[in-house]
Amino acid sequence: MLDEILNEKDSNKFDVEGGLKLIKEPSSNVLSKITYFPNTLSTKYLVEENKSLIYTGGKYVVSQNLEFLCKIVQNLSTLSVNILFIPMKDKFLICTHNPSTSLFSKTTLTNDFFDEMDITCLVERNSGCCISSESANSIFRISREFLEDIKHLVINADSSKDFMDVVLVGPGAVSELVKINQLTYDNSINDYLSLRSSGEFCIISHVEIWESLFKRSPNTLSEIIFYMKRESLIIKLKKQNTGEILNFKIEFNAKNFIRYDTEREFVLSFSYTEFAMACNIITNLTKTFVLEYVLGEVPLKISTYQPNIANFEIFLPCNLVV
Numbered sequence: 001m002l003d004e005i006l007n008e009k010d011s012n013k014f015d016v017e018g019g020l021k022l023i024k025e026p027s028s029n030v031l032s033k034i035t036y037f038p039n040t041l042s043t044k045y046l047v048e049e050n051k052s053l054i055y056t057g058g059k060y061v062v063s064q065n066l067e068f069l070c071k072i073v074q075n076l077s078t079l080s081v082n083i084l085f086i087p088m089k090d091k092f093l094i095c096t097h098n099p100s101t102s103l104f105s106k107t108t109l110t111n112d113f114f115d116e117m118d119i120t121c122l123v124e125r126n127s128g129c130c131i132s133s134e135s136a137n138s139i140f141r142i143s144r145e146f147l148e149d150i151k152h153l154v155i156n157a158d159s160s161k162d163f164m165d166v167v168l169v170g171p172g173a174v175s176e177l178v179k180i181n182q183l184t185y186d187n188s189i190n191d192y193l194s195l196r197s198s199g200e201f202c203i204i205s206h207v208e209i210w211e212s213l214f215k216r217s218p219n220t221l222s223e224i225i226f227y228m229k230r231e232s233l234i235i236k237l238k239k240q241n242t243g244e245i246l247n248f249k250i251e252f253n254a255k256n257f258i259r260y261d262t263e264r265e266f267v268l269s270f271s272y273t274e275f276a277m278a279c280n281i282i283t284n285l286t287k288t289f290v291l292e293y294v295l296g297e298v299p300l301k302i303s304t305y306q307p308n309i310a311n312f313e314i315f316l317p318c319n320l321v322v
Helices: 066-076 133-140 187-192 207-214 272-282
Strands: 013-015 021-023 058-062 082-087 091-097 104-110 116-118 129-132 152-157 163-169 175-181 197-206 221-228 232-239 250-253 259-262 266-271 288-294 300-304 310-316 318-321
Touching (some): 066 091, 066 104, 066 133, 066 272, 066 310, 082 152, 129 133, 129 175, 133 175, 221 272, 272 300
Antiparallel strands (some): 013 021, 058 116, 082 091, 082 129, 104 310, 152 163, 163 175, 197 259, 197 288, 221 232, 221 266
16 A cells, blocks of 8 residues: 655645545756766666667656655556556556556556656657566665655656666755666557447446455466346356366445446456456555456456546456356
8 A cells, every 4th residue: 555645735635545645746847957967776877879869758757746656666567577658748658568468557647747747859659668677666666765865756758769767856966867778669559558448347346345355365366257247246266276166255236336337247257366466556546446348358447436647547358258
């Protein structure tokens, strides 16, 4: 669980069920003042060669919401080997894609999440800046003590360059530049950026409803099975090695949920581990989330309910049988 983000004026706070407070950042004009110095930290500082001298990226400054940003990047680094940072004029996307399972996640940070942006030269590319999850986790794993000394963090994202830059701005004129090697990445992610709801079913619920489901050892379980009825949801679990369905059942009345809509009765099965990971990240953002079926290769969508300046969506592969 995330602790409360640093306090700000009440009019700028976005309270999220679960204690998290995201701040609508005031403008800081920090980009015009930065003089930064290269530092290795966790990656090698190398001079870029044979790359275009034309800048086509965007710079994004965060301060009050830095702790949240660090936490979400650390969580996302567990979903795939790479993380994609996509600069856009009206938002900033952080995406993951696991080719082996097709799992895809998208975190959307609106302009109000940042206290300053420079998008005057930005040429939008859905390919974005791809870096390894190991590097991302290392850079954004900042201790609470060090966080208190950081006034701003600047993400400089230009997919035409060899490196994505992260600048840590401390007190006074102290700042450090981390250059993160960009990896080649195919554009298959484009297929996931605009998945639409199919209307098959939609469940809105509080996170605590599912807590009993995650008290079992994930190493022994492979799948969750939903038996979607008109007025109820029955959940069963399947063993990892044998494929045997456990003598275990949870049944929820439709009235237990904030919303429970289904077009028909069916059986839905999907990965226990992936669902547990998704719910773990969701709980860092909210106490209420949406579970629905969408069109596409990974049709099971889990997302934050009524997002404000930050939204998390994850899409899982599943099998639906009528």
